[in-house]
Amino acid sequence: MASRLLGRYARVLCRASSQAPAATAVTARLPPTVASHAEVNRPQGWPSVTQRLMSDGKTITKDDAFQTTPTFTKLDEVMDKAAVPEDILLAWVEHGGNSNQAAYALMKWTVLVLRTKGKIKDLTGDSRLMDMMDTMSQQVSATEVLWRVRRLTYKQLAYLADWGANKKGQQDVAVVNGALKQLELRWTEIADSKTVSGLISKGQRMSPALRDRLEDKALELSEGFSTEEIRKVCVSLAAQSRRSVPLLRALSYHLLQKPSSEFTTPLILNMAYAYGRLNFHHSQVFQRMASELLPRVPELNSIDVVRCSKSLGFLKWLHIPLFEAFAEHYIANSQTYNVPQLCNLLMTFARLGFQPSKGDEFFSKVHSELEESLSGLEPFLQTDVVWSLCVLQQAKPHYLLPLTKQQHRTKLSEGSESRVESYRLKLLHIAATLHLEHPDSSDSDSPAPPSAPSVLANISPMQSGLREALQRLVGERTEALRTGVDTVYGWTIDGELVVDCDNKPVDSPALPSGGGDQDLPLGVRRIAFMALEFPNFGSKSKDLLGRFVMMKRHLQLAGYITVEVPYYDWLELKTDWQKLAYLKDKLGKAVAEDMAKVNWEKSRS
Template sequence: MATRLFRRYACVLYRASSHAPAPPAASLPPSVTRPAEVQRARGWLWATNRFLCEGSTDKNEDHFPAIPTPTEVDELVEKAAAPEEILEAWVAHGHNGNQAANYLVRWTLLVLKTNGKFTGQTQKLIMDSRLQNMMDTIVNQVPSVWNGNLVSALRALWIMRVPPNVRVLRIVQVEVLWRVRRLTYKQLGLLADWGSGRKGERNVAIVRAAIKQMELRWTEIADTKTVTALMSKGHHLSPTLMDRLEDKALELAEGFSSEDIRKVCVSLAFQSRRCVPLLRALSYHLLQKPSSEFTTALIVDMAYAYGKLSFHHSQVFQRMASELLPRVPELVPADVTRCAKSLGLLKWLHIPLFEAFAEHYIVNSEGYKTIQLCNLLMTFARLGFQPSRGDAFFSKIHSVLEDSLSGLEPHLKTDVVWSLCALQQSRPHYLILLTQPSHVAKLSDGKQAKTEKYQLKLLHIAATLCLEHSGSTHATTSPPLPVPTSSSNLSPLQSSLKEALLSFVGQRTEFLRTGVDTVYGWTLDGELVLDCDNKPIDMSMLKAPHLPSGRGGQNLPMGAHRLAFVAWEFPNFCSNSKDLLGRFAMMKRHLQLAGFIVVEVPYYEWLEIKTDRQKLSYLKDKMGKAVAEDMAK
């Protein structure tokens, strides 16, 4: 407070002394006038025309140098259409480092535009004396080059493939490293993007320094464009920075355009980053966009992103399907198969849309590549989708596969034939080809999990040959395949079902089998044999053709029924539906053809039952209905 009063007093004193008439110099001795002059000088140093609590009253006061307005030469450079024009403008008008950096960037872009890239011939252009003079000017005046021009000049040198030992490149790299803390966030992002993957100690140091600064200064981001640009290049960034960018994207999600949402989601999919809160927010804001912004590219890419990340959002799927359905006839085969495959991964079946996909193939089958046809077929099999014009659809498929099936890669060939089995479109000669020892051996090379997966598919293919083509002369000649052992880890539904079945048979294990691995490649959650009075009987001495060992030698008693209990979990169904996926529909069909009465226990019914008594009553009711339906057939 005292200091403020003193400053005000000094200001008043200064003003009063400046307006008062000066006394004659002769009236005062020199010894007196000197101290007065010194006192006045001190007052002038302390004087101010405003209070400290007030803002600046001088509107013309400039704290930073103004950016020069573009000159005619700058406009001429921007409008240049050939690299030679840039060099001529430099010779005529260039004189400082900023201009040299700007002209170098412009010259590089024009060379790329005219030649496509810097090849062996274009490397000779770098030896031009005018260009060398431009680079020398940058070297000599590099401290005065603005940050933006310096970063762009470094990129131009990278594009020109200037060797690491060239002086201009070394000087610019060192200067960028010195200034990295003063660069804007956008310039740091450009450095990290442009420099990623480049070899050389200095280049690696620049990228690391830029990423480190972005990690420290991520709160500076205030616009969606920067977030989108950085996340779209996320494979160059560190996981920590990506976490920060996801938080910032969640904060700014409301301002994202449809194109921003597409870029961010595709970037997350490429990096397998399943950030559920961000995906939910982007999905919500995507639903608010008008139909004009739901372009075909956006729908296909969003379907891919959701499928890759296994993220379900029924409202978005429904909106995308309704927007895409009228445009299906205009799509190219690549978009059809890509979109269908993505929706298949999500287990989401929109029947009108998939009918349109099937019709698109019927009309444009000549434009489909074999791999695209295979992807479409495998998607239909995964969802268990049967087109309404199945005859026309599958006739075209068989006409292609007859010639191309033998040339497919062994794993893809197995997937295609298995898909035909799931869709009940298999032909015996397809199946026989895949059950031969030579083909089985080709599937044994690779990881154990993948090998077991394809061995299981071969069992399903062999079961199709045996059960659905039993009249074929080759149905019984296929070599036996190993039966994999199912996992001992039971789900809560399977454990609960097992306990209920044990209670039904009075804990007598000879009346019940659980976790039954069959020669058909399917695992039963439970197996019972009921006599004509629907009472369980001992199975230990009965024939069991579905088991690898065959077990006993006695035939099934007259009037007895063999029951297979199958627990259908949530993943066994299409999304938001009670329709089984193609794999499990084929399982049910095979078990019925093998002589079983299939008792289905879906999760949505079992979870509603609370007590053990109700579960037992439920099983008895299901068994009675299944036996009655079988007898009615």
């Protein structure tokens, strides 16, 4: 447009310079500044040179100088009168059009779909729409599109990235990558929470640098996030396994400020999933979610119950009233739970060591389902379920016997070294349950001998400190103590010690067995010291997880007196003297409790 106007202006000047009287008249009519420039600065021959430069390559006639808009066609007329989306599609089939008309038709069609409350995703497979898109894309230069991307606003760039998140075409990928590159350069321009949450949710194609910057921007804008945007960001972080602790803390804080009306059931379930997947703990948020969800548990379906309980199980967070509600939900709706859902519920209860208050009613329904389906489960899942029943003290002998056979052990020998080792230990725990808790069961195999300890196992600082303190406890009687004992039951004891009736360490030929199954002289007791570290307990709790409850029970049934050394006590002991005094006190109390228990059992008999 500017070149056309300058071309016309140059021709006017040319005509003016060739006619002197007319030139005087033109000068008189022009503003003073323009007239002076025309008279003083225009050298001889300038008008003709300018005329050639401005019109070089094209001659502009009077008719096309004012033709600045496309010709109005029949298609445009029909589209302007369209009242429903179908009118647009019919007009396109009947009249066709160029790329500009295809773009306009698509926009008009979208507006009409939204106005008539239709669903765009359900209609995009129409061949007429695909023809519009093909017409538009074929007549547009990819290079031009990439050049124009740089002129888009950050919101338009975000929409473009969202649009092309799942596109596989070469040109589409190039355009989306161009938009993402611009966002990486201009990320500081982003100023609204909706855009940043939308971009984080489409982070699969983004560079690590852009994702880091978007998370920084989300942290900056977190105060303005809605609950839906908080949910969207947290679920996206979980899906991408990006544990951004500062951002998660900020979003959790702002989530707590939201009213109860915004704590919808889908929000709670999704947030529980995100926290569980990222192993991010925030007790205040957990308490809030549990209190909001508890009254709604009867309205949940089996999928939601299992999903929520599993997420909280990963977090090792046991909210007793909520899990009681989960158990009652199963009792009332057991027919809606399929076998995999029941298996997941049992494994979660076992992980947390949760025993329902209505245990008899709950487990009667569980057993009635497992009697028919347990043997048909995949070997690894069958092992997990039976092991969980062992933790919950609900394993029946006929559940255990098939898993002690060599045929079943062979099925579990595939996979990574760590997985094979994990299931080897579970089979030892299952065999120990059969041997210790069901000694009268027929055809009970002896537990398999322990294999060499895994070379990957590392001794923690607490275990190392406890073992050093036990060496000082026995003094010169080093033969009375063994540390890091791998028992035949699949459990490792941090310290094994035999003491006399005065709690003095004594040498014993029974120690080398490592199994605690040999008779000891009268008045002599076998002691097992257990270092219980932070991961052995539930979140924000001093209650042991199910695995370690079973460990304690097995060792006691094997003849040990267990001495628990929890991390929250051990960390308070700063000197060697304090540690030694603590161990002596714990040993004396454990022996006294065992003597009281024995005397009580004798009195009852």
